Amino acid sequence: MSANPLSAKLTKLLSSSLDDPKLRTSLTALSEFYSVNAVNARHNLRGDIERRATNVNYEFLQELEKVNMQFLELEAEMNAMNSLCQEMQDRLNLANVKTVTLLEQTDALREQSKICQVRQTILEAFLDRFTLSESEITILCSTAMEVTPAFFDALEHLENIHADCNALLITEHQRAGLEIMDSMRTYRSISYDKLYRWMQSECRTMSRPDGMMEVREVTKKAIQALKQDDQYFRSILEELVHVRRNAILRAFIDALTRGGPGGTPRPIELHAHDPLRYIGDMLAWLHQTVASEREFLESLLSSEKRNRDRGQAEIKLPKASPLRLVENDASDSEILDSLLDKNLEGTSRPLKSRVEQVLVSQANAITAFKISNLIKFYSSTIEKAIGSEASLSKTLHEISESSMQVFYEAIGKQSADLLRHPDAPGTDLGPTPTVKETVSQLKEIMKSFDTSFVQADEGNQDFAPILGAMIDPLFQMCEIAVANQSAFNRAIFMVNCLHYVQSALVYPFTTHKVDDLEKQIQGYVEIVVDEQHMVLLKQSxxxxxxxxxxxxxxxxxxxxxxxxxxxxxxxxxxxxxxxxxxxxxxxxxxxxxxxxxxxxxxxxxxxxxxxxxxxxxxxxxxxxxxxxxxxxxxxxxxxxxxxxxxxxxx
Incomplete structure (x- = not known):
C-alpha cells in the first residue's frame, strides 16, 4: 500500500528532535521574515525562501566581482614588479661582470689590512716591552726631578727590558736585541748614577745618633735598587758606615762627658767613683744603641719585594770589600751584621780605655768579680745581636778577661797574705775570723755569680777556678795554723773549717766542690774517730x-x-x-x-x-x-x- 504523503510528513515531523542545531538555526532564520502564521504566508513560504536565497546569491556574486577586480589589479602590479626585478637582475649581472676584478682586489686589501693590524699590535706590544716612554726617560735621566716612587717604577721597567733582551739574543732578532740593550745600558748608567748621588745626600741626613730615624719608603727602595750595581751599592754602604760610625761615636762621647739634652740624663763619667755603676752605665748605653741601630738598619735594608728569579742576581761583594763579608754572596742578614759591626766599631777604644782605668785602680776582689760578671752579661747579650766576630764583641771579651785577671790577682794577693800570716785557732778549735771573713767574701761572690747571666751547663765549669782560687789557699792556711798541734786537734779544726766552708756552698754551680769537701771531711773524721777510739780503749x-x-x-x-x-x-x-x-x-x-x-x-x-x-x-x-x-x-x-x-x- 502506497504511503500517504501527509502521513509521511507528519511522521517525519513528529520524529524530528527540537534539539537538532540545524533545525534550531532554520527556525531562527525563518522567524526573521515569517512573522504572521496566515494561510497566504504558508502557501508563499517556499517562494519566499527561494526568493531570499536568490537575493543572497546575487549579493554574493556582486561582492565576488569586486574581489576579482582587486585580484586583477594585483596581478597587474606583480607583473610590473616582476619586470622591474628582472630589469634589476639584468643590471646586477652586468655590474657583477664589470666589478669582479674590483672585488678580488678588495678581498686582497682586506686580508692585507688584517695582517697590518696584527703587525701593529705586535709592534705596539714590542715597543711597550722593549722601549721606555718619554716620561720614563725624563724621570730616570733628568737631574732636575727628585727620586720618587715613579722613578723606581721606571727603573723596574728598564731592568725588565734589559733582562728581556736576553730572550731576543737567542732568536733571529739578535741585532734588535743588541741595539736595545745598548740603549738601555746607557739609560741604566745615567739612572743609577742619579740614584747613587741622591742616596749619598740621603745618607748625610742619617747622622742622628739614636738610630731611631724614620726611614722613608723611597730610601728603602733606593737601597734595594742599588743592590743591582755592586760598585754603587758598596760605595753607598761605605758612606752609610762613615756617617753612622761618626754619629754613634760622637753620641757615646757626649753621653760620657756631657750627658743628654739639657743635662738629662747626667754624664756617665760623673759616676766614675762608683766602678760598678760607671761601667754598667756605659755598657747599658751600648746595649741600647746596639738594639736601636740594628732596628734602624733592618728598617733600611728591608724590602717589600723579593728579587725576581729571572734577570736579577744576588749582590756580590768582593772579599776585599771594607765590609769584610765572609763570602762573595752576601745576604741581607750578613750585610746587616757587617754594617752593625762597622757602625759600632768606634766605641770599642773609648770603652776599653775607661774600663781598663777602672780595673787598674781596683784592688777589691768582690768589686772586680762583680765588674767581670757585669761585663760578661753585656758581652753575651751584645754578642747575640752583632756576632762574636764583631769588633765590639771582641773588645768586650778582652775587658771581661782583664777584669777576671784583676779578680784573680786580688785573690792571689789575699791568699799570699793568708799563707804569710796564718790565723791560729782558738781553744774551741772553731773556724777562725779569717776563715769566716773569707767565707763571707765567697758568699757575696757566689751570690753575684748566681744572679749573673750564666748558662746552666757552664756554671760549674766557669766557677770551679774561682772556688779553687779562694778555698784551696784558705785550707792551706788552716793546715799551717795547726801544724804544731796534736793530730786530734788538727783533725777537729780542719773538720770545723771544711764544714763551715761546705755549708756556704748552697748553689748548683758549687756541687762538685761540696762533694770534694765532703771527702776531705770524711778523711779528717776518720782521724778523729781513730784518735778518740784509742783514748776510749785506754780510759776503759x-x-x-x-x-x-x-x-x-x-x-x-x-x-x-x-x-x-x-x-x-x-x-x-x-x-x-x-x-x-x-x-x-x-x-x-x-x-x-x-x-x-x-x-x-x-x-x-x-x-x-x-x-x-x-x-x-x-x-x-x-x-x-x-x-x-x-x-x-x-x-x-x-x-x-x-x-x-x-x-x-x-
Missing part, C-alpha cells in the same frame, strides 16, 4: 788486752801472755762499769768542739760501734777454749750486748 783499761790479742803469736794462748791471766783481766773488767758511766760525758766534752751536730753524732756513733766491736772481740777471745780461760763467765762482767746498750742509752 782494755787497751793492753786488745793490743795483746792483736800482737800475740797464734800458737800461744792469750791466758799465758804476761798480765793476761784471768785475775788481771778480771781486775781490769771490774772497773768497766765506772768507765761506762762516765764515757758519754767524755764523748760529749770532746765532741762539743765539732761545729756540725751531724758530724758530732756520726763520730760518736762510730766511736761506740768501734768500742763495742773491740769489746766483742775481747769476749770471744776469753770464751775461746784455745786461750785456756776457765770459767769465762766469771771473768766477763758484762756481755758485749750489755755494753752496747749501756753506751747507747747513756
Amino acid at each position: 783499761g782494755i787497751a793492753p788486752i786488745i793490743q795483746a790479742m792483736e800482737t800475740k803469736d797464734d800458737k800461744t794462748p792469750l791466758s799465758q801472755v804476761p798480765n793476761m791471766d784471768p785475775a788481771s783481766i778480771s781486775t781490769v773488767l771490774s772497773r768497766l762499769d765506772d768507765f761506762l758511766g762516765s764515757v758519754n760525758l767524755d764523748l760529749t766534752a770532746w765532741l762539743s768542739k765539732i761545729v756540725s751536730s751531724r758530724l758530732a753524732k756520726n763520730i760518736s756513733t762510730q766511736n761506740v760501734k768501734m768500742f763495742v766491736d773491740a769489746y766483742r772481740r775481747l769476749c770471744k777471745a776469753i770464751e775461746d777454749p784455745k786461750n785456756q780461760y776457765e770459767f769465762p763467765a766469771t771473768i766477763l762482767v758484762r756481755t758485749a750486748d750489755e755494753v752496747e746498750m749501756l753506751l747507747v742509752e747513756g
Whole structure:
C-alpha cells in the first residue's frame, strides 16, 4: 500500500528532535521574515525562501566581482614588479661582470689590512716591552726631578727590558736585541748614577745618633735598587758606615762627658767613683744603641719585594770589600751584621780605655768579680745581636778577661797574705775570723755569680777556678795554723773549717766542690774517730788486752801472755762499769768542739760501734777454749750486748 504523503510528513515531523542545531538555526532564520502564521504566508513560504536565497546569491556574486577586480589589479602590479626585478637582475649581472676584478682586489686589501693590524699590535706590544716612554726617560735621566716612587717604577721597567733582551739574543732578532740593550745600558748608567748621588745626600741626613730615624719608603727602595750595581751599592754602604760610625761615636762621647739634652740624663763619667755603676752605665748605653741601630738598619735594608728569579742576581761583594763579608754572596742578614759591626766599631777604644782605668785602680776582689760578671752579661747579650766576630764583641771579651785577671790577682794577693800570716785557732778549735771573713767574701761572690747571666751547663765549669782560687789557699792556711798541734786537734779544726766552708756552698754551680769537701771531711773524721777510739780503749783499761790479742803469736794462748791471766783481766773488767758511766760525758766534752751536730753524732756513733766491736772481740777471745780461760763467765762482767746498750742509752 502506497504511503500517504501527509502521513509521511507528519511522521517525519513528529520524529524530528527540537534539539537538532540545524533545525534550531532554520527556525531562527525563518522567524526573521515569517512573522504572521496566515494561510497566504504558508502557501508563499517556499517562494519566499527561494526568493531570499536568490537575493543572497546575487549579493554574493556582486561582492565576488569586486574581489576579482582587486585580484586583477594585483596581478597587474606583480607583473610590473616582476619586470622591474628582472630589469634589476639584468643590471646586477652586468655590474657583477664589470666589478669582479674590483672585488678580488678588495678581498686582497682586506686580508692585507688584517695582517697590518696584527703587525701593529705586535709592534705596539714590542715597543711597550722593549722601549721606555718619554716620561720614563725624563724621570730616570733628568737631574732636575727628585727620586720618587715613579722613578723606581721606571727603573723596574728598564731592568725588565734589559733582562728581556736576553730572550731576543737567542732568536733571529739578535741585532734588535743588541741595539736595545745598548740603549738601555746607557739609560741604566745615567739612572743609577742619579740614584747613587741622591742616596749619598740621603745618607748625610742619617747622622742622628739614636738610630731611631724614620726611614722613608723611597730610601728603602733606593737601597734595594742599588743592590743591582755592586760598585754603587758598596760605595753607598761605605758612606752609610762613615756617617753612622761618626754619629754613634760622637753620641757615646757626649753621653760620657756631657750627658743628654739639657743635662738629662747626667754624664756617665760623673759616676766614675762608683766602678760598678760607671761601667754598667756605659755598657747599658751600648746595649741600647746596639738594639736601636740594628732596628734602624733592618728598617733600611728591608724590602717589600723579593728579587725576581729571572734577570736579577744576588749582590756580590768582593772579599776585599771594607765590609769584610765572609763570602762573595752576601745576604741581607750578613750585610746587616757587617754594617752593625762597622757602625759600632768606634766605641770599642773609648770603652776599653775607661774600663781598663777602672780595673787598674781596683784592688777589691768582690768589686772586680762583680765588674767581670757585669761585663760578661753585656758581652753575651751584645754578642747575640752583632756576632762574636764583631769588633765590639771582641773588645768586650778582652775587658771581661782583664777584669777576671784583676779578680784573680786580688785573690792571689789575699791568699799570699793568708799563707804569710796564718790565723791560729782558738781553744774551741772553731773556724777562725779569717776563715769566716773569707767565707763571707765567697758568699757575696757566689751570690753575684748566681744572679749573673750564666748558662746552666757552664756554671760549674766557669766557677770551679774561682772556688779553687779562694778555698784551696784558705785550707792551706788552716793546715799551717795547726801544724804544731796534736793530730786530734788538727783533725777537729780542719773538720770545723771544711764544714763551715761546705755549708756556704748552697748553689748548683758549687756541687762538685761540696762533694770534694765532703771527702776531705770524711778523711779528717776518720782521724778523729781513730784518735778518740784509742783514748776510749785506754780510759776503759782494755787497751793492753786488745793490743795483746792483736800482737800475740797464734800458737800461744792469750791466758799465758804476761798480765793476761784471768785475775788481771778480771781486775781490769771490774772497773768497766765506772768507765761506762762516765764515757758519754767524755764523748760529749770532746765532741762539743765539732761545729756540725751531724758530724758530732756520726763520730760518736762510730766511736761506740768501734768500742763495742773491740769489746766483742775481747769476749770471744776469753770464751775461746784455745786461750785456756776457765770459767769465762766469771771473768766477763758484762756481755758485749750489755755494753752496747749501756753506751747507747747513756
